[in-house]
Amino acid sequence: MATPLEKWVEQQAKLTKPDNIYWCDGSEEEAHKLIEIGTKYEKIAEHNIFYELNQKAWPNAYLHRSHPTDVARTEQLTFVCHADKDTAGPNNNWMEPNEAKKLLTKISDGCMRGRTMYVLPYMMGHPDSPYAKACVQLTDVSYVAVSMRIMTRMGEKVAEKIGTRTDFVRGFHSVGDFDPNKRFIMHFPDEDFVWSVGSGYGGNALLGKKCFSLRIASWLGYHEGWLAEHMVIIGIEDPQGNITYITAAMPSACGKTNLAMLESALPGYKVWTIGDDIAWLNSGADGRLYAINPEVGLFGVAPGTSMKTNPNMVKALKADNFYPTLFTNAALDVDTNQPWWEGMDGPVPENLLDWQGKAWNRTQNTKAAHPNSRFTISIYNSPTLSKEFDNPAGVPISAILLGGRRTRLIPLVAEAFNWQHGVFLGARSGSETTAAAIHQVGVLRRDPMAMIPFCGYNMGDYFGHWLNIGRKLTRPPRIFSVNWFRVDDNGNFIWPGFGENIRVLKWIVDRVNNRVGAQETPIGLVPHQKDLDLEGLNISQDKLDKLFEVSPQPWQEELQDVGKFLSQFGKHIPSEIWHEYKSLARDLR
Ligand code: OXD
Ligand code: MN
Numbered sequence: 001m002a003t004p005l006e007k008w009v010e011q012q013a014k015l016t017k018p019d020n021i022y023w024c025d026g027s028e029e030e031a032h033k034l035i036e037i038g039t040k041y042e043k044i045a046e047h048n049i050f051y052e053l054n055q056k057a058w059p060n061a062y063l064h065r066s067h068p069t070d071v072a073r074t075e076q077l078t079f080v081c082h083a084d085k086d087t088a089g090p091n092n093n094w095m096e097p098n099e100a101k102k103l104l105t106k107i108s109d110g111c112m113r114g115r116t117m118y119v120l121p122y123m124m125g126h127p128d129s130p131y132a133k134a135c136v137q138l139t140d141v142s143y144v145a146v147s148m149r150i151m152t153r154m155g156e157k158v159a160e161k162i163g164t165r166t167d168f169v170r171g172f173h174s175v176g177d178f179d180p181n182k183r184f185i186m187h188f189p190d191e192d193f194v195w196s197v198g199s200g201y202g203g204n205a206l207l208g209k210k211c212f213s214l215r216i217a218s219w220l221g222y223h224e225g226w227l228a229e230h231m232v233i234i235g236i237e238d239p240q241g242n243i244t245y246i247t248a249a250m251p252s253a254c255g256k257t258n259l260a261m262l263e264s265a266l267p268g269y270k271v272w273t274i275g276d277d278i279a280w281l282n283s284g285a286d287g288r289l290y291a292i293n294p295e296v297g298l299f300g301v302a303p304g305t306s307m308k309t310n311p312n313m314v315k316a317l318k319a320d321n322f323y324p325t326l327f328t329n330a331a332l333d334v335d336t337n338q339p340w341w342e343g344m345d346g347p348v349p350e351n352l353l354d355w356q357g358k359a360w361n362r363t364q365n366t367k368a369a370h371p372n373s374r375f376t377i378s379i380y381n382s383p384t385l386s387k388e389f390d391n392p393a394g395v396p397i398s399a400i401l402l403g404g405r406r407t408r409l410i411p412l413v414a415e416a417f418n419w420q421h422g423v424f425l426g427a428r429s430g431s432e433t434t435a436a437a438i439h440q441v442g443v444l445r446r447d448p449m450a451m452i453p454f455c456g457y458n459m460g461d462y463f464g465h466w467l468n469i470g471r472k473l474t475r476p477p478r479i480f481s482v483n484w485f486r487v488d489d490n491g492n493f494i495w496p497g498f499g500e501n502i503r504v505l506k507w508i509v510d511r512v513n514n515r516v517g518a519q520e521t522p523i524g525l526v527p528h529q530k531d532l533d534l535e536g537l538n539i540s541q542d543k544l545d546k547l548f549e550v551s552p553q554p555w556q557e558e559l560q561d562v563g564k565f566l567s568q569f570g571k572h573i574p575s576e577i578w579h580e581y582k583s584l585a586r587d588l589r
Helices: 004-016 028-040 097-108 142-151 156-162 208-224 256-260 311-318 419-427 459-472 498-512 541-548 552-567 575-587
Strands: 020-023 061-064 078-080 116-124 133-139 169-174 184-188 193-197 227-229 231-237 243-249 270-275 279-283 289-292 297-301 325-328 331-333 338-340 374-378 395-403 413-415 430-432 444-446 478-482 519-521 524-526
Touching (some): 004 097, 004 116, 004 133, 097 193, 116 142, 142 374, 193 208, 208 279, 227 459, 231 289, 243 498, 256 270, 444 552
Parallel strands (some): 020 116, 061 325, 133 169
Antiparallel strands (some): 116 133, 231 243, 289 395, 413 478, 413 524
């Protein structure tokens, strides 16, 4: 008798009509077979799906060029189909679930004709973890199958584990014909189901990532009492060998991967990587908050990655990698057959093909690599991988950092007075937009907890859920706001960032271990300058003061914008958030 999983695969095949169905076993041989097929036989637009790079310089690395219209997450085409619009909230596009399915059925009818349907059984989380979830994705492109193998724990064991169960998470994916007018990423939270057509890019296509581990999982967490967050997880080791675990929420392309693999500029300190994008946070029996990273791969932004910004990532990418490493929409140095992107170490190569495979010359006013070009690499290749990475229980979190890209106003670091104040601090945060999603770049948008594109339900209720989680914890993490991006009057960054961010992390570690005091301001607790280790940095007193300045007038304007944003959520915003809002407005007077 067919299992529920087999029945579902059969049903989807009936609709989409693939030539073949192939169940992936997750083995290394299989990944290489798929790469070979993608290199020789499968195409997207005019390019083969994989292109073999210089294996000596970049072992096991391949270049993928996406469809030119398909280069980033498309938030405007992403829907969360709760039974009613109010549950989805103003933070999500919404369509009535039956109507959404009708539309997608029409688009998906026969969409896999001439192609293979790959069946990908995978786990989000370590299989021994009580927090892990078994999932299955279908896709019609080898690039997605290989990417999912890098990003998740994929393999036949998961299919065996699912057995005759019905409670696995389902993801249906097809690149369709790449027509942006027929591109939709639809979530059905009440059915643990994602249906994505028309895009093969990143979060639109690797359904275990944003679609399941954030949008669907945040809704699961709302009901089950845990949090699914857009956060880095790291351990910070001090010179005595003590490790303090923290998480940090930051919007896409704001340096999460660099933070996750930070090479400390302070002697004796070391950062250990657990995750660079997603954290599932559960309360432990000891009243602390525990974090796991449900993924096992990194899907990082390539431009700007160099020995200066992220030496550990460069080492990982160039190491003799066991898993394949994929570069998507990077440029290609024709003479050496190596990938290239803006911000890479060394001179710009003479002969470059741009991300679409066209000859590029430096007098052109265009980027050779797409600004959202990415690498996909196994986390096991990271030289900074924490020994706790595979711990099924996760790691206990002492601090949560909430950050964004703000050229003005937001100080380098500030600590919330308590959990409730911290939730407000997250609720009021915003960030200047980047190329990670399709929209105008550099515009300030409100992005609470960096979750505005990823919260799978009404964000007002999400703030209430954060408050409830805090009530459950007897030893909650402290909450901090951070901002590496403040600029001076000439538009230059004041703070050096990257490896120097350890100085801010050190202060945070000192705070949570009660080693240093802090200075109270209306917006939170900021460091006494003597407690921030600035030795060897050359920042004038003037500029340093600017990093922590709290001027009432611009803050009042910020609050007005925050008030407008929060008001959209009406009765869903908890009274505690408005209480914090009012008390800040009063203190700024
Ligand atoms: C990502 C994103 O890919 O946030 O992680 O866009
Ligand atoms: Mn992300």
